[in-house]
Amino acid sequence: MTLEKFIKIQTIKSYTKYVIFCFIFILFFWQINLSFYDLVEGFSRLNYILSGMTTVDFSDYKIIFFKIFETFIIAFSSSLLGVILATLFSPFLSGYIIKNKFILKILTSFFLIFRTVPALVFAAILVNLISTGSFTGFISLLIITFFSASKLIKEYLEEIGEEKIRAFKSLGFGEFTFFKACIYPISKSYIVSIFFLSLESSMRGASVLGMVGAGGIGQELWKNLNYLRYDKVSFIIILLLLFIFITDSISYFFRKKDNFIKTSSYKAYRFQKIANKFFVLTILLILFYSIKMLYLSTDNLSMQTIIERFAVFLKKMRYIDFSYYKKGIKALLESFSLAFFATFLAAPTAIFISFFASANISNPKISMIVKFFINLIRTFPPVIVAIIFFSGFGPRFISGFFALYIYTTGVIAKVYTDTLESIEVDYGLYGKSIGLRKIYTYLKFWIPSTYTNFISIFLYRFESNMKNSSILGMVGAGGIGELLINHIGFRNWEKVWFLLLILVIAIILIENISIYIRKSVKI
Known part of the structure; x- marks a missing residue:
């Protein structure tokens, strides 16, 4: 290829990129189907709304604090139980227990299908099948977390070195002892990381579930927006952002804690052990309260009605x-x-x-x-x-x-x-x-x-x-x-x-x- 031909090809490629960009922009403006006047009018209304949000109304702080806390409870309990169930079930997907490839393919496909359905869709369906409330939101996020975490943990288990697996199996361990002594200790830090990533995702998801009646702060947000109470909306958004930021920061700390806390000395090692025990105890207390709170929200549920609705849904x-x-x-x-x-x-x-x-x-x-x-x-x-x-x-x-x-x-x-x-x-x-x-x-x-x-x-x-x-x-x-x-x-x-x-x-x-x-x- 001559230099002249090479330069010509590169020039054509460069112009092709610009043509594609221009074509996509034209398609975009055709899709939005708005005139310049409509855009200006829309942004002026938006400016009015945003200026209305500069004032903050704290009058409903008790209700909003409770709803924010309810959102956290839904996110935390669904993430924790979802990851625990995924940890127990993922070995079946990774081929360590089930050897039949056909059954594995069916299981993987089943998990893939459920993983693709958004949490808000699950919540909307469950609200109509069960009832409104935080319990429905919890079930929706639990399903999503379980299927998503199972995929991630399954992929991690598949990457564990075969040499380690063969070494443990050569000692004559049974399946239960094998996972307890080999697989889970190796993947412990990764599973903790998955839990915190799931918590971040669930916190964002739980914040909007209330819009379809599945509990959380979304219900208050939707109500105040409908009533044009932008001063109350701004208070909800500030608190929600603060809560999500704190969740993200705690998540980041625990995923990177080995970089922050060095255990080179015996004193540091003991401190980390005490911190871990305190962390586990805190999680158990939050989980206990979560289960109690979610249980109280199921008072109006009739099991017979739920079964009948599910039967019609599946039929x-x-x-x-x-x-x-x-x-x-x-x-x-x-x-x-x-x-x-x-x-x-x-x-x-x-x-x-x-x-x-x-x-x-x-x-x-x-x-x-x-x-x-x-x-x-x-x-x-x-x-x-x-x-x-x-x-x-x-x-x-x-x-x-x-x-x-x-x-x-x-x-x-x-x-x-x-x-x-x-x-x-x-x-x-x-x-x-x-x-x-x-x-x-x-x-x-x-x-x-x-x-x-x-x-x-x-x-x-x-x-x-x-x-x-x-x-x-x-x-x-x-x-x-x-x-x-x-x-x-x-x-x-x-x-x-x-x-x-x-x-x-x-x-x-x-x-x-x-x-x-x-x-x-x-x-």
């Missing part, structure tokens, strides 16, 4: 309404476009923000401020942001887009900044030595060296946003979630089954395509 599975495919697929495409545009447009924004957030690229003081901003926008659950935007733009695509765009920008920027800061090579010195500015060094050295990592982060977010887009639809952003919440409310289970079927198939398909692309990029 309708035989009568899946496939004639609903036109509306269902159209709504699914709306959710897909919401996830796609939010992720695609958040990606370049996150790259720009990461330049200032990375301490090894930007100024350390600027980095600290930007990291605080990133943590702030990623702490907001997308549903809450969507509800605020609904007040400005109404329940439409643009509101869901902004909610998902802001959240996705924060998450991608956080993960990508961590990736940039973990690089051992100092490309800044390379750029400085040839007279390049920081921004050009970032574009020419830092980004190309982390290209595969960024693609992986982008694809993971797109997978997650497909779930998030369906959840946003349940609170008015259109798409498949809107159809789901309507038919769940009227108990049109044959239509609900069809919508869940196409949603699960779409998410599994996206996940598999994403895995294929990630593998192709890394080759």
Whole structure:
């Protein structure tokens, strides 16, 4: 290949990128279907709402504190029990106990299907099958945590060295002793890490379950937004953000505690032992109180009524309404476009923000401020942001887009900044030595060296946003979630089954395509 031909090919590739970007922007503005006047009007209403939120009404502090605490109880108890059940069940999925590949394939597929259904969908279904209240929210998050944690622990168990397993088995241990003495001690720190990651996720999930009647602070938030009490909304959001931040900080500490607490001396070792016992005792006390609180919320439940409703729900599975495919697929495409545009447009924004957030690229003081901003926008659950935007733009695509765009920008920027800061090579010195500015060094050295990592982060977010887009639809952003919440409310289970079927198939398909692309990029 001649130099002239090579330059021509590179020029064509460069222009092709710009053409694709322009084409996606045109598609986006066509999708939102808003005039410039409508955008200005929407933002002016949003500005009025945000200015209304600058004043904080503390009058309902007792109710709100209780609801925040209830949210934490739902998240904590569901995460703990979900991870414990996942720890006990994951060996069956990893092939240590069940050797039959056909049975393993069925179990894995079953877990994959349940893992793809969003928690808010579970909550909405269970509220109609059981009743409203925190117990329903607890069951919803327990199911999600169990299936998600089982996958992560199963994958970890599969990576444990065969030599260690054979060494223990050669001593003649039975299956129970083998797991007690070998598998669980090896994976103990990882399981603790999974619990705290699940707690973070469940805290965000539990904060919006009240919107479908499943307990927690979401119910108060939804009520005050409907009554246009933005001063009360601001108080709820401040407390919720504070609670989520504390949960995230505690989670981060326990996942990284070995880096903070050194056990080089006997005194430090004893301190860690006492701290661990105190931590276990605290967890047991919280769990005891959680079970008591959740039990009290089940007073009005009639077991016979619940069984009858579940029987009808499962019976309708035989009568899946496939004639609903036109509306269902159209709504699914709306959710897909919401996830796609939010992720695609958040990606370049996150790259720009990461330049200032990375301490090894930007100024350390600027980095600290930007990291605080990133943590702030990623702490907001997308549903809450969507509800605020609904007040400005109404329940439409643009509101869901902004909610998902802001959240996705924060998450991608956080993960990508961590990736940039973990690089051992100092490309800044390379750029400085040839007279390049920081921004050009970032574009020419830092980004190309982390290209595969960024693609992986982008694809993971797109997978997650497909779930998030369906959840946003349940609170008015259109798409498949809107159809789901309507038919769940009227108990049109044959239509609900069809919508869940196409949603699960779409998410599994996206996940598999994403895995294929990630593998192709890394080759």
